[in-house]
Amino acid sequence: MPLYHKLGKIPPKRHTIFKKADGSLHYEQLFGTIGFDGMSSLLYHLYRPTMVKEVKSAKDVSPKAAVTHNIKSRLLKGFQVRPEEDYLESRKIVLFNSDVNVALAAPKKSMIDYFYKNADADELLFVHQGSGTLKTFLGEIKFEYGDYLLIPRGMIYQVEFDSEDNRLLVTESYSPIYTPKRYRNWFGQHLEHSPYCERDFKLPQNLQTHDEKGGFVMKIKKQGHLHELVYASHPFDVVGWDGYNFPYGFSIHNFEPITGRVHQPPPVHQTFETNAFVVCSFVPRLYDYHPKAIPAPYNHSNIDSDEVLYYVDGDFMSRKNIDKGYISLHPAGIPHGPHPGTYEASIGKAKTEELAVMIDTFKPLQLTQAALDIDDGNYYRSWME
Numbered sequence: 217m218p219l220y221h222k223l224g225k226i227p228p229k230r231h232t233i234f235k236k237a238d239g240s241l242h243y244e245q246l247f248g249t250i251g252f253d254g255m256s257s258l259l260y261h262l263y264r265p266t267m268v269k270e271v272k273s274a275k276d277v278s279p280k281a282a283v284t285h286n287i288k289s290r291l292l293k294g295f296q297v298r299p300e301e302d303y304l305e306s307r308k309i310v311l312f313n314s315d316v317n318v319a320l321a322a323p324k325k326s327m328i329d330y331f332y333k334n335a336d337a338d339e340l341l342f343v344h345q346g347s348g349t350l351k352t353f354l355g356e357i358k359f360e361y362g363d364y365l366l367i368p369r370g371m372i373y374q375v376e377f378d379s380e381d382n383r384l385l386v387t388e389s390y391s392p393i394y395t396p397k398r399y400r401n402w403f404g405q406h407l408e409h410s411p412y413c414e415r416d417f418k419l420p421q422n423l424q425t426h427d428e429k430g431g432f433v434m435k436i437k438k439q440g441h442l443h444e445l446v447y448a449s450h451p452f453d454v455v456g457w458d459g460y461n462f463p464y465g466f467s468i469h470n471f472e473p474i475t476g477r478v479h480q481p482p483p484v485h486q487t488f489e490t491n492a493f494v495v496c497s498f499v500p501r502l503y504d505y506h507p508k509a510i511p512a513p514y515n516h517s518n519i520d521s522d523e524v525l526y527y528v529d530g531d532f533m534s535r536k537n538i539d540k541g542y543i544s545l546h547p548a549g550i551p552h553g554p555h556p557g558t559y560e561a562s563i564g565k566a567k568t569e570e571l572a573v574m575i576d577t578f579k580p581l582q583l584t585q586a587a588l589d590i591d592d593g594n595y596y597r598s599w600m601e
């Protein structure tokens with residue numbers, strides 16, 4: 217996050233004596249990214265963050281390809297993914313490549329008896345249904361329908377849900393997820409033409425410091441394996457921190473659409489960037505206002521991207537037979553476009569209520585069995601007249 221934030225108590229000068237009430241020292245930790253070149257935060261713990269008590273078993277949770285070479289357009293019925301009790305078990309990877317995993321999840325229970333850290337990837341959660349609190353060792357973020365939660369790699373967290381009715385779209389990125397560079401000035405501040413700005417971000421608040429020793433299970437995802445470690449102190453023992461490396465939230469409802477006289481290309485919807493894929497938000501907006509404008513998109517052949525569109529809410533002007541939670545996959549190599557009739561029907565319309573999240577990957581995506589299980593199977597023929 218290209219802005220400075222701090223919570224709790226920190227010493228006035230970094231790397232200097234900072235004592236607890238009993239006279240002993242706090243334990244400082246630099247929590248950085250990209251070696252020492254990326255964003256970082258400085259944390260102050262009650263206990264050493266290195267007190268590993270036990271290393272237990274590891275489980276392979278890497279995605280397995282059911283389709284490695286896909287050229288079919290696909291339609292996945294996302295809400296057919298069954299709810300499961302556990303947050304991590306509920307995450308079903310449907311699409312992936314060497315840069316990114318896209319998963320659907322319907323977790324029922326809050327994470328209570330363990331902590332989780334993804335050491336492989338930044339995580340971007342999109343909250344389609346449900347609300348609750350993202351609890352991290354850097355503070356808490358309340359979330360609700362429409363929120364993106366960006367959790368940089370290495371953050372120790374738990375998710376607390378308000379109910380059992382939750383639906384998440386989970387993106388794991390092996391390269392950092394940033395706000396687009398073209399939205400920011402040289403200092404990192406979001407510019408006037410950016411569709412959102414710093415005021416729209418939900419920053420961590422309510423830092424909770426747990427002074428507890430014992431046995432605390434942490435599940436750490438590393439190299440596609442889920443390792444289970446036991447730590448001797450509570451992972452949320454930070455008394456204060458400051459810096460730039462922290463999780464944050466952003467509501468899709470705060471994305472201000474950019475519109476024009478004629479059809480605007482997908483980059484106007486861009487919300488996040490990585491060096492391997494982009495994330496865009498399609499939100500309710502006024503349509504193009506040229507008197508002869510065709511609001512529906514033209515057929516396009518984005519030869520270098522697989523396009524994943526996750527339908528959240530509203531009407532989807534260029535598609536037929538689309539419901540909430542559906543995912544369309546339009547693979548690189550073949551063109552795609554509006555369904556028959558929708559192109560003509562869009563003419564003269566003043567606005568759209570569509571709400572969708574798009575993930576465009578620069579490398580082709582593979583499909584897992586979990587994807588095939590919810591695949592409509594006939595979508596690739598849906599443009600036939």
Ligand SMILES: [Fe+2]
Pocket residue numbers: 516523546552
């Ligand atoms: Fe497209």
